[in-house]
Amino acid sequence: MTVSGIMKQFQVVGRKAPTDAVPNPEAYRMIIFAPNAVIAKSKFWYYMHQFRKMKKTTGEILDVVEIVEKNNRIVKNYGIWLRYSSRSGTHNMYREFRDVSLTGAVSQLFDEMAGRHRTRPRSIQIIRTATVATKDLKRVNGMQFAKANVKFPLPHRVASAKRGQKALSSRTFTTVRPTTFFG
Amino acid sequence: MPFSRYVEVGRVVLVNYGPETGKLATIIDIVDQNKCLIDGPEEITGVSRQVIPFTRIALTDFTVKIQRNARTKTLKKAWEEADTMNKWEASSWAKKLSAKKKRASLSDFGRFKAMVARKQKSEIISKKMTELGA
Numbered sequence: 001m002t003v004s005g006i007m008k009q010f011q012v013v014g015r016k017a018p019t020d021a022v023p024n025p026e027a028y029r030m031i032i033f034a035p036n037a038v039i040a041k042s043k044f045w046y047y048m049h050q051f052r053k054m055k056k057t058t059g060e061i062l063d064v065v066e067i068v069e070k071n072n073r074i075v076k077n078y079g080i081w082l083r084y085s086s087r088s089g090t091h092n093m094y095r096e097f098r099d100v101s102l103t104g105a106v107s108q109l110f111d112e113m114a115g116r117h118r119t120r121p122r123s124i125q126i127i128r129t130a131t132v133a134t135k136d137l138k139r140v141n142g143m144q145f146a147k148a149n150v151k152f153p154l155p156h157r158v159a160s161a162k163r164g165q166k167a168l169s170s171r172t173f174t175t176v177r178p179t180t181f182f183g
Numbered sequence: 184m185p186f187s188r189y190v191e192v193g194r195v196v197l198v199n200y201g202p203e204t205g206k207l208a209t210i211i212d213i214v215d216q217n218k219c220l221i222d223g224p225e226e227i228t229g230v231s232r233q234v235i236p237f238t239r240i241a242l243t244d245f246t247v248k249i250q251r252n253a254r255t256k257t258l259k260k261a262w263e264e265a266d267t268m269n270k271w272e273a274s275s276w277a278k279k280l281s282a283k284k285k286r287a288s289l290s291d292f293g294r295f296k297a298m299v300a301r302k303q304k305s306e307i308i309s310k311k312m313t314e315l316g317a
Contacts, residue, residue, distance in 0.1 A: 154190060155186070
């Protein structure tokens with residue numbers, strides 16, 4: 001699986017194809033994070049065949065819907081339980097992220113796992129996600145922005161030339177030192 | 184010099200990059216060390232509620248009294264109560280920005296007229312100064 005931009009959340013429903021012997025097989029529902037519906041269906045079969053004796057060739061997908069979060073007007077703390085395979089083994093992990101939506105938090109997770117552990121999206125399996133109340137947060141250092149009355153300055157702001165600051169003009173060299181203190 | 188502008192809930196910021204460039208907004212919540220949630224309010228400044236990185240905003244001297252995750256309605260009320268827009272318009276930062284904008288919108292002839300007017304102004308000033316014996 002590859003990741004491009006924000007991940008989406010899908011609900012995939014599938015079952016074994018009905019036969020004469022079993023005309024009404026049990027349907028299974030799974031929440032899957034994927035960039036599009038095609039990958040979501042593929043992931044469904046990947047996870048499903050680990051739990052039940054089922055596979056794509058002998059099964060059918062009944063429904064794929066994208067789940068869109070309605071409440072994206074406030075920042076929430078998300079806890080994500082995951083399992084990933086590193087170069088030397090498989091690990092379970094719990095991470096916390098702050099975002100306005102779960103899909104945003106999951107996207108952050110994929111980016112951070114790539115950055116910190118060089119983990120590719122194909123080797124990450126999301127076990128469970130939850131919104132976490134501020135008092136229940138476990139990663140205190142990483143979650144210090146969840147505290148009440150957070151207040152900090154923005155020191156040493158180095159503006160890029162794109163920001164239209166005079167000192168950093170389009171020329172290669174300048175005689176003016178850039179201003180980095182903005183109060 | 185100590186810091187006087189902080190990233191905090193209620194801080195009024197100026198967006199300086201992206202589609203909302205040049206518009207004011209208010210910090211509603213802090214997401215992490217790189218991002219915050221801002222809201223105009225849209226009716227006053229034209230910025231809708233969104234997450235924005237700190238690199239795209241400049242902190243101003245103004246704050247409004249709001250709670251974390253305030254609704255747009257409450258925010259609008261706080262802005263009106265604090266008279267933030269007028270305070271901003273009166274600041275030299277906003278004046279410089281609007282002067283810059285005005286100058287950029289002038290034609291070549293307009294810039295010429297501005298140049299002539301400036302010359303006339305300095306002439307009057309220097310005349311007055313010699314008259315006063317300064």
